Amino acid sequence: MKVTFLRPNIGRLANGPYIDEGRMEPLTLGVVAAYTPADVECVMYDDRMEDIPFDESTDLAAITVELYNARRAYEIAVEYQRRGVPVVMGGFQPTLVPDECLEHADAIVTGDAETIWPTVVNDAREGRLQRIYRGGTDYPQPGGVLPRRDLFKGKGYLPVSLVQYGRGCRFACDFCAITTFFNRTQVVRPVEDVIAEINGQDRKLIFFIDDNLVSDHEAAKRLMRALIPLKIRWVSQGSIDMTEDPELMELIEASGCQGFVIGFESVQQTSIRGMRKAPNLSRKFKGWDLYARQVEILRKHHLQTWAAFTLGHDNDTVESIDATFHFAEENRFCFAAFNILMPYPSTPLHKRLEAEGRLLWDGKWWLHPDYRFNHAAFIPKNMTPDELTEAVWQCRDRWNSRKSILKRLWDFQTHLNSPYRLGTYLVYNKLYAHETLTKHGMFFGNHHDSVLPQRQAS
Numbered sequence: 283m284k285v286t287f288l289r290p291n292i293g294r295l296a297n298g299p300y301i302d303e304g305r306m307e308p309l310t311l312g313v314v315a316a317y318t319p320a321d322v323e324c325v326m327y328d329d330r331m332e333d334i335p336f337d338e339s340t341d342l343a344a345i346t347v348e349l350y351n352a353r354r355a356y357e358i359a360v361e362y363q364r365r366g367v368p369v370v371m372g373g374f375q376p377t378l379v380p381d382e383c384l385e386h387a388d389a390i391v392t393g394d395a396e397t398i399w400p401t402v403v404n405d406a407r408e409g410r411l412q413r414i415y416r417g418g419t420d421y422p423q424p425g426g427v428l429p430r431r432d433l434f435k436g437k438g439y440l441p442v443s444l445v446q447y448g449r450g451c452r453f454a455c456d457f458c459a460i461t462t463f464f465n466r467t468q469v470v471r472p473v474e475d476v477i478a479e480i481n482g483q484d485r486k487l488i489f490f491i492d493d494n495l496v497s498d499h500e501a502a503k504r505l506m507r508a509l510i511p512l513k514i515r516w517v518s519q520g521s522i523d524m525t526e527d528p529e530l531m532e533l534i535e536a537s538g539c540q541g542f543v544i545g546f547e548s549v550q551q552t553s554i555r556g557m558r559k560a561p562n563l564s565r566k567f568k569g570w571d572l573y574a575r576q577v578e579i580l581r582k583h584h585l586q587t588w589a590a591f592t593l594g595h596d597n598d599t600v601e602s603i604d605a606t607f608h609f610a611e612e613n614r615f616c617f618a619a620f621n622i623l624m625p626y627p628s629t630p631l632h633k634r635l636e637a638e639g640r641l642l643w644d645g646k647w648w649l650h651p652d653y654r655f656n657h658a659a660f661i662p663k664n665m666t667p668d669e670l671t672e673a674v675w676q677c678r679d680r681w682n683s684r685k686s687i688l689k690r691l692w693d694f695q696t697h698l699n700s701p702y703r704l705g706t707y708l709v710y711n712k713l714y715a716h717e718t719l720t721k722h723g724m725f726f727g728n729h730h731d732s733v734l735p736q737r738q739a740s
């Protein structure tokens with residue numbers, strides 16, 4: 283038997299295909315492939331930069347589906363079903379929007395796949411696939427199983443290894459799909475499994491893709507103590523309340539951290555309260571000082587911060603979005619993601635906007651043939667959707683200009699602290715600027731048909 287694993291692209295540019303130059307290894311597929319019964323052949327194709335050989339013979343197409351690549355995933359599914367190959371989908375979209383995925387897949391897997399995937403493969407082998415398989419929510423990669431990194435070789439991914447310590451987050455921000463998927467909990471792997479995985483691969487730069495590596499400070503400290511002897515460099519994602527714990531910050535630096543993606547979200551305290559972003563409302567540092575003390579602590583530990591913002595909350599205005607840009611530039615962050623607030627299905631934000639009649643694109647922007655990447659998908663309170671789209675575009679455009687990149691460089695605590703950090707700053711600012719500006723406004727899916735073809739019997 284043979285299983286073909288697939289990672290769909292998001293979409294296409296107005297004038298041709300989109301090739302993701304900043305693509306990273308699809309750890310998801312490496313993990314699911316690792317739980318495939320040993321006698322089954324596995325191949326993997328990544329639609330972000332290679333053509334999918336639909337005519338190559340296979341027995342099962344296994345597609346990972348997220349909101350942004352759902353339209354393209356459904357197009358890929360039809361191609362396999364036309365050739366008589368059954369399609370199974372797993373990931374965020376099948377878990378959070380199962381009915382939609384069932385219209386396009388022969389079977390879906392909800393939740394985590396590790397415990398259920400061998401059953402799915404065996405059922406497919408025996409021609410008795412069920413429609414829905416419910417995965418467990420154990421910690422990632424139980425049994426110390428290592429991802430099938432051999433599937434990534436030669437595909438031109440960025441030279442960084444993706445590793446997962448834990449899944450989920452204890453907070454409950456109203457726009458976040460993570461808290462809905464993992465029901466406001468975090469589960470971590472045994473530290474020794476993580477260390478064995480790092481030692482078993484050949485790179486010295488690790489991206490811990492945890493949703494919030496510091497969700498549980500004590501669990502994070504256990505990992506970092508074990509990382510110190512490895513002398514690796516690492517980056518991750520984490521909430522800013524980490525700065526309230528001096529011991530944690532010392533361990534973060536000592537274990538080789540280069541920086542975190544941190545959700546600042548907004549420079550307005552009213553917006554932070556409205557979205558229930560608890561980690562940003564410091565209990566230790568009293569008074570709203572625009573994160574001044576937290577940012578100073580990050581800089582003291584030489585971290586190159588990737589600041590992430592969600593723009594368009596009910597208290598946001600065109601002026602506050604402009605103030606967000608100045609906040610990010612004045613703090614000389616290494617990178618920044620100025621994201622339009624997006625209503626992700628099944629989140630409290632999506633439910634509220636739906637109840638208030640404020641969703642655009644029939645409430646399903648991810649499938650709409652005319653929706654374009656980074657455009658507003660709901661009616662904001664204090665501006666029009668087009669004004670929101672334009673204000674966020676202005677932030678991205680200015681941030682990625684040569685002038686801003688040069689201005690932000692002058693920080694001896696972070697970007698100019700070592701040749702390695704300087705290299706990171708220059709190389710990745712150039713790469714991300716190119717990617718951000720290229721992707722803006724692209725269409726979802728590869729075909730511009732107004733109606734998506736539905737599931738074909740296989």
Ligand code: B12
Pocket residue numbers: 291292302305306307308309310313314344345346347348349350351370371372373374375378391393394395396399444446449450458459460491492493621626
């Ligand atoms: C790392 C990461 C990235 C990396 C890229 C990773 C890569 N390989 O290219 C970066 C930072 C670049 C990134 C970018 C983006 N990301 Co991202 N990313 C993640 C993150 C944190 C981890 C993904 C991962 O590797 N997980 C590890 C694997 C082992 O776990 P898993 O994916 O959860 O898979 C398990 C199950 O879901 C299931 N499963 C998944 N797929 C399949 C398939 C089959 C067949 C089966 C059986 C089971 C199965 O089994 C797996 C094992 O248990 C996730 C959050 C998360 N917790 O997953 C967000 C996440 C997937 N990203 C998200 C988003 C929105 C984006 C962007 C669109 C952001 C933006 N506005 O630009 C871009 C899109 C990039 C692109 N071109 O596609 C959202 C998707 C929301 C949604 N509802 O679908 C998530 C959930 C984050 C969030 N906070 O909401 N991302």
Ligand code: SF4
Pocket residue numbers: 451452453454455458459460461493494521545559561
């Ligand atoms: S802290 Fe981050 S990962 Fe956790 S719920 Fe909030 S946005 Fe989601």
